Amino acid sequence: MPKIPTKYKFKKRPPNGFSKIEPTLAKFSAKMKAAESKPLPLNRPKHESTWEIYKLNHQRSRYIFEIYYKKKMISRELYDWLLTNKFGDKELIAKWKKKGYENLCCLKCIQAKETNQGTTCICRVPRATLKETQKDKGKDTRCVNCGCRGCASSD
Numbered sequence: 001m002p003k004i005p006t007k008y009k010f011k012k013r014p015p016n017g018f019s020k021i022e023p024t025l026a027k028f029s030a031k032m033k034a035a036e037s038k039p040l041p042l043n044r045p046k047h048e049s050t051w052e053i054y055k056l057n058h059q060r061s062r063y064i065f066e067i068y069y070k071k072k073m074i075s076r077e078l079y080d081w082l083l084t085n086k087f088g089d090k091e092l093i094a095k096w097k098k099k100g101y102e103n104l105c106c107l108k109c110i111q112a113k114e115t116n117q118g119t120t121c122i123c124r125v126p127r128a129t130l131k132e133t134q135k136d137k138g139k140d141t142r143c144v145n146c147g148c149r150g151c152a153s154s155d
């Protein structure tokens, strides 16, 4: 299981603008901490224990991506600082800039060897296609890596 950091020690003082986004980042940290200590309901499979963490990690990276690339709220300096201090997943954000990966949930889902049969993760299959091929309703179509319900760009 990859260790997703929830606590930070800053090597350098944060650049200007950090105080503006700090409350939001603190909220993410608090949620991550809570998720890490929360026991999984007894009837759920073990692999689901990391889903919540993945989700929060994704949301926080997304937040940084949005405030820098979309809303242009923060400086390049602060953006780089945030990534250096692991507030966002640099590799995941790099994927979001690529066509077809705009909504990618986590890097595991595109590493073919990590998925069940070395095929594309179920969450990368467009929902429209999925409905046709998976007529058996009630089947859990969430991916085992992070619990994603679908992150193809066409969804």
Ligand SMILES: [Zn+2]
Pocket (backbone or CB within 6 Å): 104, 105, 106, 109, 123, 124, 143, 148, 149, 150, 151
């Ligand atoms: Zn996904």
Ligand SMILES: [Zn+2]
Pocket (backbone or CB within 6 Å): 105, 109, 121, 122, 123, 124, 143, 144, 145, 146, 148
């Ligand atoms: Zn997946």
